[in-house]
Amino acid sequence: MGDDRTWAQRFAAPADTDLTLAGYDPADTSVGKSKASKQLDAMRDDLFDLHELMMANEDRAVLLVLQGLDGSGKGGTIKHVISAMNPVGVNVAGFVEPEGTEKKEHFLERIKRNLPELGELTVFDRSHYEDVLAPAVLDGMSGDDFDERIAEIIEFEEQLVERGVTIIKCLLHISYDEQRERFLRRLRRHDKRWKFSEGDLDTRAKWDEWQVVYGKAIGRSATAAAPWYVIPSDHKWHRNWAVASLLVEHFEAFGEEYPEPFTDTEIETFRARLEPPN
Amino acid sequence: MGDDRTWAQRFAAPADTDLTLAGYDPADTSVGKSKASKQLDAMRDDLFDLHELMMANEDRAVLLVLQGLDGSGKGGTIKHVISAMNPVGVNVAGFVEPEGTEKKEHFLERIKRNLPELGELTVFDRSHYEDVLAPAVLDGMSGDDFDERIAEIIEFEEQLVERGVTIIKCLLHISYDEQRERFLRRLRRHDKRWKFSEGDLDTRAKWDEWQVVYGKAIGRSATAAAPWYVIPSDHKWHRNWAVASLLVEHFEAFGEEYPEPFTDTEIETFRARLEPPN
Numbered sequence: 001m002g003d004d005r006t007w008a009q010r011f012a013a014p015a016d017t018d019l020t021l022a023g024y025d026p027a028d029t030s031v032g033k034s035k036a037s038k039q040l041d042a043m044r045d046d047l048f049d050l051h052e053l054m055m056a057n058e059d060r061a062v063l064l065v066l067q068g069l070d071g072s073g074k075g076g077t078i079k080h081v082i083s084a085m086n087p088v089g090v091n092v093a094g095f096v097e098p099e100g101t102e103k104k105e106h107f108l109e110r111i112k113r114n115l116p117e118l119g120e121l122t123v124f125d126r127s128h129y130e131d132v133l134a135p136a137v138l139d140g141m142s143g144d145d146f147d148e149r150i151a152e153i154i155e156f157e158e159q160l161v162e163r164g165v166t167i168i169k170c171l172l173h174i175s176y177d178e179q180r181e182r183f184l185r186r187l188r189r190h191d192k193r194w195k196f197s198e199g200d201l202d203t204r205a206k207w208d209e210w211q212v213v214y215g216k217a218i219g220r221s222a223t224a225a226a227p228w229y230v231i232p233s234d235h236k237w238h239r240n241w242a243v244a245s246l247l248v249e250h251f252e253a254f255g256e257e258y259p260e261p262f263t264d265t266e267i268e269t270f271r272a273r274l275e276p277p278n
Numbered sequence: 279m280g281d282d283r284t285w286a287q288r289f290a291a292p293a294d295t296d297l298t299l300a301g302y303d304p305a306d307t308s309v310g311k312s313k314a315s316k317q318l319d320a321m322r323d324d325l326f327d328l329h330e331l332m333m334a335n336e337d338r339a340v341l342l343v344l345q346g347l348d349g350s351g352k353g354g355t356i357k358h359v360i361s362a363m364n365p366v367g368v369n370v371a372g373f374v375e376p377e378g379t380e381k382k383e384h385f386l387e388r389i390k391r392n393l394p395e396l397g398e399l400t401v402f403d404r405s406h407y408e409d410v411l412a413p414a415v416l417d418g419m420s421g422d423d424f425d426e427r428i429a430e431i432i433e434f435e436e437q438l439v440e441r442g443v444t445i446i447k448c449l450l451h452i453s454y455d456e457q458r459e460r461f462l463r464r465l466r467r468h469d470k471r472w473k474f475s476e477g478d479l480d481t482r483a484k485w486d487e488w489q490v491v492y493g494k495a496i497g498r499s500a501t502a503a504a505p506w507y508v509i510p511s512d513h514k515w516h517r518n519w520a521v522a523s524l525l526v527e528h529f530e531a532f533g534e535e536y537p538e539p540f541t542d543t544e545i546e547t548f549r550a551r552l553e554p555p556n
Contacts (some may be wrong), residue, residue, distance in 0.1 A: 056472035078366050087360045087370050088353055088403065094366075125366065180552045187548055190539040194334035201551045261468040270465055273479045274458050 007245040011229035012222070013171070019219030021211050021230070026175040027230035028139055036115055036241035042166075043244040044084035050251035051085040051121060057256050058119035061165045064247070065127045069210060070200040071182035073239050074125050075165040077172065080240045081247070082123055091116060094125040097134060107149070112219030118164055128153055129217055136213045150220045157226040166250055167226040170243055171218055172233040176207055283524040289507040290500070291449070297497030299508070304453040306510035313464060314519035321522040322362035327439040329363040329399060335534050336397035337448075339443045342525070343405045346450030347488060349460035349477040351517050352403050355450065358518045359525070360401055369394060372403040372450045385409040385427070386434055395482035396442055406431055407495055415484055428498045444528055445504040448521055449496060450511040454485055462524050 003010075010030065013019060031039070054060055065080075066074040078092055083145060093114035102110050116122035132149045135141035153176060157167055174182075183204070188198035203210070222228040233239040262270070281288075288308065291297060309317070324397045332338055342360075345350040352377055371392035380388050386406060392402035413419035435445055452460075461482070464474035481488070498505040507524060511517040540548070 013525070056469075062531055075364075075366055079364050082365045085360065086353075086357050087365060088356050088372075088402070091369065092363055092365050123365070183552060184549065185539055186547045191334075191536050193539055194537050196548075198548070201548065254404065258469050259472050261471055262465055267465045270474075270476070270479065271462065274461060 003133065006249055007242065008227070008229070008249055010247065011231060011242060013228040013230050015217050015222045015231060016219035017216065019215040019222075021083065021171075021173065021215045021218075023081070024173055024230050024232065025202045026173045026178065026232050027234040029235060029238045030232075031238075031241060033235075033237055036237050038215070040237075040244055041081075043241075043248050046248050047081070047084045047244065048086065049272075050248065050254075050256075050261075051089060053256040053258065054121070054251065054254065055086070055089040055119045056258055060254055060256075061116035061118050062121045062247070062250065063116055063124065063160065063165050063167045064121065064243075065129070065169040066172060067127060067129050067133075067170070067214075068233065069174065069179060069207075070197075070203055071179045072172035072174045073185075073233050073236055074172060076236055077170075077239060077243050078123055078125065080236075081244045082121075084224060084244075085121060089120045091120060091122040092125060093122060095127055095130055099132070108152065111156075115160070116165060128156075129221075132208070132217050133213055136217075137209045146216070147220070153221055154223055154226075157221075157223070161193050161225045166254075168246055168250060169218075169228045170246070171228060171230050172239055174233050176212050178234040179204060244245065284505070284527055285520065286505070286527055289509060289520060291506040291508050293500045294497035295494070297348065297388060297493040297500075299449075299451065299493045299496075302451055302508050302510065304451045304456065304510050305512040307513060307516045308437075308510075309516075309519060311436055311513075311515055314515050315548070318358075318515075318519050318522055321526050322359075324526050325359070325362045325522065325529070327440065328526065328532075328534075329367060331534040331536065332399070332529065332532065333364070333367040333397045334536055337442060338532055339394035339444045340394050340399045340525070340528065341402065341438065341443050342399065342521075343402045343407070343445065343447040344408050344450060345411075345492075346511065347452065347455045347457060347485075348475075348481055349464075350450035350452045351511050351514055353473070354447075354514055355521050356401055356403065359522045360399075360515075362522075363399060367398045369398060369400040370403060371400060373405055379464075386430065389434075394439070394443060406424050406434075407499075408497050409442055411488070411491055414495075415487045418435060419526070424494070425498070428495065431499055432501055433525075434497060435499075435501070439503045444532075446504045446524055446528060447499075447504060448509050448524070449492065449506060450517060451508050452511045456512040457482060457485075 039042060054062070068074055076218060082092070091114070095110070098107070098110065111128045114122065132141070132146055132153070136146055160167060183196065183200065186192040218228045231239055231242045332340070344355060346352055360368060360370070369392070373388070376385070376388065389406045392400065410419070410424055414424050416478060461474065461478065464470045496506045509517055509520045
């Protein structure tokens with residue numbers, strides 16, 4: 001009521017060297033459940049059309065970065081939101097701890113191999129932010145090294161934006177209690193058990209450290225070129241609705257139209273060539 | 279009636295050094311339109327579940343190769359069939375004429391960069407077969423060079439199959455007349471015009487050569503390890519139904535189940551760790 005800010009404005013995290021995630025309620029909702037469900041259905045159709053417009057024009061790309069602790073719903077968001085779009089122009093790239101030759105190269109190299117081409121949407125299921133978060137929590141990375149990588153990331157993202165890539169960075173923010181419920185579900189349900197890994201429990205044991213480091217990483221890399229959005233994600237339906245809303249808003253802001261149609265003369269010329277000379 | 283062959287058996291192309299595509303009716307249908315439509319809806323749900331089972335087990339992968347002339351419906355198949363599955367485990371890789379550094383490397387190198395990992399489905403929208411088809415039709419590639427590349431492809435595909443990749447190669451077979459109709463639609467409709475390229479007319483002008491070379495490439499690379507399927511594709515609904523049927527059949531043949539559930543003891547051990555020590 002009376003709030004005419006965009007969803008992007010409402011979910012955007014402020015630039016803050018020590019952002020406190022505890023100030024964000026993971027169970028917050030911006031819309032009721034049944035309205036969210038109806039709107040998501042409609043937005044899925046919109047997303048298909050808007051994404052196709054981007055494919056048709058090939059002058060922009062979208063990089064959706066999904067970050068969040070185990071069970072925060074990165075996979076669920078892809079399943080329920082990204083599935084709306086034509087797979088021809090969608091890529092999903094997952095990033096875990098660097099392995100093999102990845103360890104020997106600059107941390108952004110594997111990221112660069114997975115960027116969207118113009119006309120495409122790429123989703124990062126975890127991302128280059130893992131390369132600051134995990135070392136800081138698990139390996140005692142120094143504050144200077146942390147800041148240096150953040151500076152490299154900011155520069156890298158600015159270059160991407162200049163090349164026509166819109167970057168949408170979402171933290172799927174869940175509570176400690178909600179993570180417990182989701183882990184229990186994975187433990188008990190035979191068709192969810194494969195999503196559970198014992199290492200997730202080690203990560204959970206360092207919950208507070210992760211929250212602090214996430215706050216720093218997000219606050220320090222929340223730029224005008226590539227903002228962060230904190231998505232209250234304890235309610236899956238709200239998470240899906242919010243990410244879809246952000247995507248639709250960004251696509252719509254492109255204001256794209258289909259390329260100019262052919263003239264009648266062009267059509268006639270081409271049509272004549274549809275039959276061979278004899 | 280009385281035909282208990284699988285769809286794979288019915289659509290499979292025989293090994294034949296000079297396969298004649300003219301012997302295959304592009305307008306053929308194996309099922310009525312309304313039945314096909316209902317079955318496709320059901321198969322889309324099955325595909326989601328079967329693909330998730332493969333993701334859960336991570337011991338197999340599927341490579342769907344889509345080949346066909348311009349307008350044959352490679353993109354449409356992806357849009358209507360592949361979209362049923364979770365984007366987390368789906369990749370689509372398109373291959374056009376080799377560009378830049380691709381020209382200097384072995385023709386299979388760019389293919390190797392785009393293979394599915396275990397648990398994933400990858401779709402090739404055109405493929406390594408372009409590297410025999412286009413040179414033969416456009417650049418006068420010799421018969422020996424053609425056969426040599428086919429031999430390399432056969433060996434490459436056999437190695438993939440040994441590593442757990444099921445390869446499903448589909449030729450989307452359309453008629454000369456149907457291609458005309460689809461090109462006209464792209465010319466006239468402003469939202470389809472972006473799919474039309476003037477070069478498609480040059481390709482069409484060599485229709486007969488393409489048919490002959492396609493027949494040779496398919497017949498000579500139709501192996502037991504990686505069969506070719508000729509999909510009558512003048513009717514889009516039949517094409518979608520047929521490719522979906524092939525995918526479902528292959529997935530079902532894997533006979534996969536979800537991994538073993540945890541025991542009650544394991545669940546209790548993990549559950550205790552969901553809370554930190556104090």
